[in-house]
Amino acid sequence: xxxxxxxxxxxxxxxxxxxxxxxxPPHIRRKQILGQRLPKEDVVAWQRILNKKxxxxxxxxxxxGGTGWDAVRYYIFKEESCRAYAPDPLSHNIQQTGPVxxxxxxxxxxxxxxxxxxxxxxxxxxxxxxxxxxxxxxSLKTRAVRDGDDYIVNGQKLWTTNGHRADWMYCLVRxxxxxxxxxxxxxxLIDMKTPGVQVRPVVTLDGDHHTNETFFDNVRVPxxxxxxxxxxxxxxxxxxxxxxxxxxxxxxxxxxxISLIKALAQRMQVEGAPLSENRRFREKLALIETxxxxxxxxxxxxxAGMKKSGGNRQDPRTxxxxxxxxxxxxxxxxxxxEVGGPHSMAHQHEFLEALTDNAxxxxxxxxxxxxxxxxRAVSIFGxxxxxxxxxVAKAVLGL
Amino acid sequence: xxxxxxxEQRMLKxxxxxxxxxxxxxxxxxxxxxxxxxxxxxxWQQYADLGLLSVxxxxxxxxxxxxxVETMILMEAFGAALVLEPYFxxxxxxxxxVRIAGTEAQKDALLPKIGEGKLLGAFAHSERxxxxxxxxxxxxxxxxxxxxxxxxxxxxxxxxxxxxKLIVSGRISGGQRDKDGIGLFLVDAKAPGVTRKGYPTQDSxxxxxxxxxxxxxxxxxxLGESGKAFxxxxxxxxxxxxxxxxxxxxxxxxxLDITVEYLKTRHQFGVPIGSFQALQHRAVDMLVATEQARxxxxxxxxxxxxxxxxxxxxxxxxxxxxxxxxxxxxxxxSIQLHGGIGMTLEYKVGHYFIRSTMIxxxxxxxxxxxxxxxxAGGLIAPGTTA
Ligand SMILES: Cc1cc2nc3c(=O)[nH]c(=O)nc-3n(C[C@H](O)[C@H](O)[C@H](O)COP(=O)(O)OP(=O)(O)OC[C@H]3O[C@@H](n4cnc5c(N)ncnc54)[C@H](O)[C@@H]3O)c2cc1C
Numbered sequence: 001x002x003x004x005x006x007x008x009x010x011x012x013x014x015x016x017x018x019x020x021x022x023x024x025p026p027h028i029r030r031k032q033i034l035g036q037r038l039p040k041e042d043v044v045a046w047q048r049i050l051n052k053k054x055x056x057x058x059x060x061x062x063x064x065g066g067t068g069w070d071a072v073r074y075y076i077f078k079e080e081s082c083r084a085y086a087p088d089p090l091s092h093n094i095q096q097t098g099p100v101x102x103x104x105x106x107x108x109x110x111x112x113x114x115x116x117x118x119x120x121x122x123x124x125x126x127x128x129x130x131x132x133x134x135x136x137x138x139s140l141k142t143r144a145v146r147d148g149d150d151y152i153v154n155g156q157k158l159w160t161t162n163g164h165r166a167d168w169m170y171c172l173v174r175x176x177x178x179x180x181x182x183x184x185x186x187x188x189l190i191d192m193k194t195p196g197v198q199v200r201p202v203v204t205l206d207g208d209h210h211t212n213e214t215f216f217d218n219v220r221v222p223x224x225x226x227x228x229x230x231x232x233x234x235x236x237x238x239x240x241x242x243x244x245x246x247x248x249x250x251x252x253x254x255x256x257x258i259s260l261i262k263a264l265a266q267r268m269q270v271e272g273a274p275l276s277e278n279r280r281f282r283e284k285l286a287l288i289e290t291x292x293x294x295x296x297x298x299x300x301x302x303x304a305g306m307k308k309s310g311g312n313r314q315d316p317r318t319x320x321x322x323x324x325x326x327x328x329x330x331x332x333x334x335x336x337x338e339v340g341g342p343h344s345m346a347h348q349h350e351f352l353e354a355l356t357d358n359a360x361x362x363x364x365x366x367x368x369x370x371x372x373x374x375x376r377a378v379s380i381f382g383x384x385x386x387x388x389x390x391x392v393a394k395a396v397l398g399l
Numbered sequence: 400x401x402x403x404x405x406x407e408q409r410m411l412k413x414x415x416x417x418x419x420x421x422x423x424x425x426x427x428x429x430x431x432x433x434x435x436x437x438x439x440x441x442x443w444q445q446y447a448d449l450g451l452l453s454v455x456x457x458x459x460x461x462x463x464x465x466x467x468v469e470t471m472i473l474m475e476a477f478g479a480a481l482v483l484e485p486y487f488x489x490x491x492x493x494x495x496x497v498r499i500a501g502t503e504a505q506k507d508a509l510l511p512k513i514g515e516g517k518l519l520g521a522f523a524h525s526e527r528x529x530x531x532x533x534x535x536x537x538x539x540x541x542x543x544x545x546x547x548x549x550x551x552x553x554x555x556x557x558x559x560x561x562x563x564k565l566i567v568s569g570r571i572s573g574g575q576r577d578k579d580g581i582g583l584f585l586v587d588a589k590a591p592g593v594t595r596k597g598y599p600t601q602d603s604x605x606x607x608x609x610x611x612x613x614x615x616x617x618x619x620x621x622l623g624e625s626g627k628a629f630x631x632x633x634x635x636x637x638x639x640x641x642x643x644x645x646x647x648x649x650x651x652x653x654x655l656d657i658t659v660e661y662l663k664t665r666h667q668f669g670v671p672i673g674s675f676q677a678l679q680h681r682a683v684d685m686l687v688a689t690e691q692a693r694x695x696x697x698x699x700x701x702x703x704x705x706x707x708x709x710x711x712x713x714x715x716x717x718x719x720x721x722x723x724x725x726x727x728x729x730x731x732x733s734i735q736l737h738g739g740i741g742m743t744l745e746y747k748v749g750h751y752f753i754r755s756t757m758i759x760x761x762x763x764x765x766x767x768x769x770x771x772x773x774x775a776g777g778l779i780a781p782g783t784t785a
Contacts, residue, residue: 134738136667159739204742205749271532342555347599369601376734377742
């Protein structure tokens with residue numbers, strides 16, 4: 001057992017750190033630190049900077065633009081990205097549908113989509129969940145019926161994050177109703193501009209428009225946009241959902257938030273002394289830091305295991321990462337709101353959206369409440385924490 | 400001890416419940432938020448007609464003569480309906496200052512008008528740097544002949560934007576955080592030198608940041624004695640916490656009810672999600688927290704008029720600690736157990752979660768009151784050892 005990074009790893013960390021420091025545009029960094037929402041153009045601009053550097057999609061196979069890093073390198077990269085407050089790359093492109101296309105797409109699909117996904121010339125959204133199908137995703141009902149060279153899609157998706165910004169959707173549709181529910185699902189790529197696709201906003205607790213309902217009314221989708229084989233979509237979806245393991249805990253994000261909270265607490269006077277000197281506050285921070293340290297170590301173990309197995313073995317500790325990681329992300333947003341306190345009571349939509357620099361009250365506190373509210377979602381999406389508990393109980397404990 | 404409501408209290412509860420049932424559906428509430436003030440002037444008049452706006456005031460001033468239990472009844476109902484109207488700001492805070500510290504003349508002039516729905520008030524006390532320290536006042540009050548002149552800035556003044564009159568705290572003498580040397584002043588919201596910037600708060604209520612520049616106040620518009628306002632402010636904050644604790648319980652009960660209903664009706668994997676024990680137990684823990692909170696709201700009603708200052712202060716600390724903790728738990732679980740639907744503003748439960756988050760912040764968060772309670776030695780006196 002050698003628990004340290006190699007000297008090559010450390011050299012890489014330094015390279016990544018200086019890259020982020022010198023290439024992340026200051027106006028994007030500022031919004032990130034203030035917890036504001038990024039407009040589409042910022043996300044695109046940053047992705048193109050990464051793409052130019054060759055770091056747009058590290059974990060894709062090298063022939064499609066991947067870096068060939070092992071899991072440890074990738075982990076270091078993600079950590080440094082968080083530390084610098086760089087935006088996460090659009091996960092729907094980079095972590096989710098990109099690898100699926102790499103693995104199961106036709107040559108034509110790969111040639112058309114992959115370069116555009118990397119450069120964010122095409123923005124994807126995810127059409128999995130439906131009103132009646134959340135945790136029980138395999139029960140989905142949106143129908144696709146073959147008609148000559150097309151599929152005709154009818155139905156409804158819910159919670160389509162970024163549906164209003166997206167050019168394309170990767171979508172799970174039912175192509176066979178006569179079999180076990182998992183066996184009748186296909187994975188289709190749908191151009192959002194196709195007639196019959198309608199997107200309606202669903203406003204979340206932060207008052208923001210992240211997510212949508214998407215309706216399909218006799219939408220014609222060319223059959224060449226089917227990924228892999230018909231009725232094999234469930235397998236591709238599982239591949240997709242199991243893909244983003246190294247980054248799922250977002251340890252780096254939580255660490256960045258803790259260091260921000262510490263900086264703010266030093267500046268903030270509470271009853272005559274800096275908040276950073278308040279014992280209870282310090283102890284709360286220390287407790288979160290302890291948990292984060294443990295999680296970071298767990299993360300490294302999982303990552304190192306992936307490196308050994310070439311990424312083929314699903315480590316049950318992935319659920320630990322999801323459960324603990326989401327709890328800690330939420331703990332940091334709670335703490336941030338506690339620091340903000342009365343300063344965070346004003347509802348300031350335009351400030352959250354970075355449409356104005358003028359906050360009501362101190363700017364650092366202006367987004368704490370909406371970010372706390374929206375943060376409740378991290379234990380709901382991507383397989384809720386209850387579902388994660390079920391997985392561990394069954395797969396690990398054999399219960 | 401008698402936990403049953405009296406006949407009069409029962410009638411009060413029935414009349415407020417009936418009104419809110421008729422007029423405060425989630426959809427109706429949405430239309431009120433779109434009114435110019437962000438709440439309904441018409442309903443305000445109805446509250447007045449039913450006598451709700453004078454509940455804590457003495458019958459001498461046209462009041463109902465109610466005490467903390469009556470306040471609890473009203474606030475719990477308001478919490479359950481997520482009422483938007485400025486009852487807390489006008490009756491509890493502004494009216495509370497006048498009730499506790501006003502002269503006969505001031506009470507005569509103000510309380511009946513509040514009760515009739517003709518006067519809106521706000522308590523302009525908190526400042527940018529004060530956080531939860533009630534003695535932290537930087538706004539200055541300087542003597543000018545027999546008058547006073549106020550200068551400074553007040554922040555997050557609840558319903559300060561629609562108020563006709565403000566009660567403003569100002570420092571007459573001493574340092575920024577001294578308990579001595581604070582005064583309370585009645586100020587017309589449209590007086591020269593007062594500028595208000597109103598805005599919505601997270602919970603769809605309203606607040607204002609208020610700047611005071613050379614605002615003149617007549618000698619007769621001071622509340623209480625010069626420089627001795629701190630104990631008044633403390634009392635008002637304690638009544639505020641009593642009222643908020645009942646409001647919080649009203650909200651928690653709704654979150655519990657809505658969640659349990661959802662667990663029974665939402666199906667996944669071919670069964671109601673309420674059939675999963677993991678969720679059943681969580682719902683039971685929500686119930687436990689809600690019942691404990693309800694008991695603390697009663698404790699608040701019992702203790703808010705306690706004569707012993709130290710005992711009263713500790714009791715109210717304990718109430719706020721519990722309300723903050725249980726409100727957070729019930730709120731978070733109500734979202735979690737709903738899954739995605741809990742995350743949207745189109746659905747009711749999230750609005751309660753947001754309001755309970757704001758209640759936790761108002762008049763001191765959990766940590767603030769926990770520290771105060773611990774400093775004061777807690778609720779139970781040390782005993783003897785063997
Ligand atoms: C902000 C946000 C963004 C999202 N973005 C997308 C997106 O872009 N694309 C997309 O397809 N989806 C998206 N989702 C949907 C997300 O994946 C679902 O919300 C999630 O799968 C849960 O489904 P549900 O909301 O229907 O809740 P349900 O499945 O109805 O769950 C309700 C509650 O029951 C619990 N539960 C369910 N089954 C069990 C069980 N067997 N045992 C114990 N407890 C159980 C859940 O944990 C939860 O607490 C998003 C959701 C949110 C909130």
